[in-house]
Amino acid sequence: MTWLVLAAAIGVEVFATLGLRASDGFRKRGWIAPIVVGYLASFYLLWLTLRLGMPVGVAYGVWTACGVALVAVIARYVFGDPLTVKMLIGIAFIIAGVLVIELAGAVG
Known part of the structure; x- marks a missing residue:
């Protein structure tokens, strides 16, 4: 469930980030709400991941690397x-760096 x-x-974070690019510097205002909602939802889900017990180093590393x-x-x-x-x-x-962190966390 955590993963x-x-x-x-x-x-959701990838969608929001690509929305930043699609918004053309917020000149296309229709993207503003999806971007804001996307980032809020992404941070909520990241928080939930941590709440479910995943170590912050692993969660944040995987989140950023995959993003x-x-x-x-x-x-x-x-x-x-x-x-x-x-x-x-x-x-x-x-x-590779995230994998090293993940494997080190699994051993320790």
Whole structure:
């Protein structure tokens, strides 16, 4: 259940972040409400994840790493944003770091 809530938090945060890009600097005002609601919902779900017992280092690490990776990949296809080899290597390092934190938490 905890991982499912965290996955929902990640999905909503990615939507809100992509909404920031779609809003064109808030010139497209129709995006303001979904962005605000999205971030509030994401933080609520992250809080719920912590309340359900996931360590903050693991929850926040997974939340941010998945958010960065998903936003970069989705923005490439939705908005045509660049996604270079160096960026992909950086994403791989982020994911590796989160895995190390997760594995260290499971051992300790």
